Amino acid sequence: MSEEFLAYIGWLLRIFGYLIVARALTSWFPDARHHPIVQLLYQITDPVMVPASRIIPRIGMIDISPMIVILVLFTVSSQLTGQSSGF
Numbered sequence: 001m002s003e004e005f006l007a008y009i010g011w012l013l014r015i016f017g018y019l020i021v022a023r024a025l026t027s028w029f030p031d032a033r034h035h036p037i038v039q040l041l042y043q044i045t046d047p048v049m050v051p052a053s054r055i056i057p058r059i060g061m062i063d064i065s066p067m068i069v070i071l072v073l074f075t076v077s078s079q080l081t082g083q084s085s086g087f
Contacts, residue, residue, distance in 0.1 A: 003082075010080030017073035020045050024066040 023045050026032045033039070048069060056065040 006080045007082070010077040013073045013077040013080070016045075016048075017070050017077065020049065020066050020070050020073070023049065 019041060023041050026038050026041065033042075049065065052065040052069050053063060056063075056068055058064070
């Protein structure tokens with residue numbers, strides 16, 4: 001595969017990681033769930049987050065699956081783009 005294509009895929013993974021960060025931040029505001037933009041955010045991220053939440057157990061009341069998914073996405077993204085730093 002070409003290096004530009006891999007860099008593009010890495011860029012898309014990084015954007016998806018930022019969407020998951022935004023999703024995690026919206027959990028602090030329960031009423032935000034009804035906003036159309038937040039609903040779109042959940043629709044975009046649900047295909048990854050729902051299976052991850054089933055696999056990764058909660059620690060008490062804290063769901064750490066977004067944190068793990070973000071770390072994996074940023075690590076893969078930095079490997080594809082050839083960057084040495086993650087975030």
